[in-house]
Amino acid sequence: MMKLLREMKNKDIDRVVAIIDSHDDDDAEEAAAGYRQMGGTYDNFVYEKQGEIIGVTGFSSPLSCDETYWLSWTYIEDQHTHQGHGTKMIKEIIEIIKARGARKLFIKVSDYVDPEDGAIYATALKLYQTLGFKIEITHNHFYDDEEAQLILAMRLQDPKEQNVTDEHLNIQFDGIFEIAETEAAYSFSWHDQGEAPVNLNDVQIGIDAVRNKGARAIFLSFPSNFIQAEAPVLHAGFSKAGQLDDYYEDGIHEVHYSLYF
Numbered sequence: 001m002m003k004l005l006r007e008m009k010n011k012d013i014d015r016v017v018a019i020i021d022s023h024d025d026d027d028a029e030e031a032a033a034g035y036r037q038m039g040g041t042y043d044n045f046v047y048e049k050q051g052e053i054i055g056v057t058g059f060s061s062p063l064s065c066d067e068t069y070w071l072s073w074t075y076i077e078d079q080h081t082h083q084g085h086g087t088k089m090i091k092e093i094i095e096i097i098k099a100r101g102a103r104k105l106f107i108k109v110s111d112y113v114d115p116e117d118g119a120i121y122a123t124a125l126k127l128y129q130t131l132g133f134k135i136e137i138t139h140n141h142f143y144d145d146e147e148a149q150l151i152l153a154m155r156l157q158d159p160k161e162q163n164v165t166d167e168h169l170n171i172q173f174d175g176i177f178e179i180a181e182t183e184a185a186y187s188f189s190w191h192d193q194g195e196a197p198v199n200l201n202d203v204q205i206g207i208d209a210v211r212n213k214g215a216r217a218i219f220l221s222f223p224s225n226f227i228q229a230e231a232p233v234l235h236a237g238f239s240k241a242g243q244l245d246d247y248y249e250d251g252i253h254e255v256h257y258s259l260y261f
């Protein structure tokens with residue numbers, strides 16, 4: 001297969017931001033801020049057609065997970081879409097990610113319907129599903145009242161048989177934060193070395209604090225083997241939203257909880 005992707009360099013930032021801007025100016029602003037931070041183009045790739053950059057894609061891999069990858073900003077310039085470039089670009093980035101030893105690849109997509117341009121991410125969703133990604137979680141009202149987040153995933157290696165042991169953690173909630181790219185959706189930060197698995201009182205303090213900030217919703221997630229987390233979280237009024245299978249490693253999922261005001 002001819003290579004169409006090359007690593008993105010700092011000198012490509014303006015061109016790449018223009019490509020993203022051809023679809024959505026808010027995304028372009030967010031991406032520009034990310035790229036301009038030191039090392040911001042790291043693990044990003046540009047797609048070239050006859051020497052001109054017309055697409056961008058990339059990936060990241062959370063340190064807390066075993067060979068788990070996320071696809072990041074993925075765009076083909078608007079005037080070049082529907083000619084097969086997106087499919088080629090995404091297939092090639094998947095090969096690059098596979099070559100890094102990835103076990104599983106995740107991608108987040110919004111179902112936003114723009115008043116003028118319609119369902120601007122619908123092509124992406126269909127393309128990912130055609131390539132074999134499956135929806136694992138749908139968080140309704142995630143980015144905004146009318147905008148859900150869909151998390152899709154695809155395995156890049158067969159699952160390994162694992163003996164998973166329960167994790168007995170004592171965690172301490174230590175803050176609330178608005179989730180990036182959302183309108184008033186919050187989450188809680190926490191660290192371990194707390195005094196109880198999950199202190200129900202603290203969950204309540206967090207809920208009250210975000211309500212005072214005008215939150216629409218709270219989203220929390222915990223590893224599936226941290227089994228003591230679930231009871232207090234459900235007791236506080238959260239519902240189970242689903243799980244990302246084998247997220248941390250084969251056999252350890254990421255369980256998601258949501259609470260809407």
Ligand SMILES: CC(C)(COP(=O)(O)OP(=O)(O)OC[C@H]1O[C@@H](n2cnc3c(N)ncnc32)[C@H](O)[C@@H]1OP(=O)(O)O)[C@@H](O)C(=O)NCCC(=O)NCCS
Pocket residue numbers: 023072073074075076077080081082083084085086087088108109120121122123124125126127
């Ligand atoms: C998602 C995205 C990258 C896809 O890029 P693309 O170059 O249009 O992708 P493709 O051309 O391979 O496929 C798109 C469609 O065009 C069709 N197509 C491909 N080649 C074609 C051709 N020669 N003639 C007509 N249609 C064609 C495909 O079958 C596909 O159709 P479908 O949506 O009915 O399944 C692009 O639409 C985009 O940048 N979208 C906005 C940003 C976004 O949603 N990013 C992903 C979320 S982060």
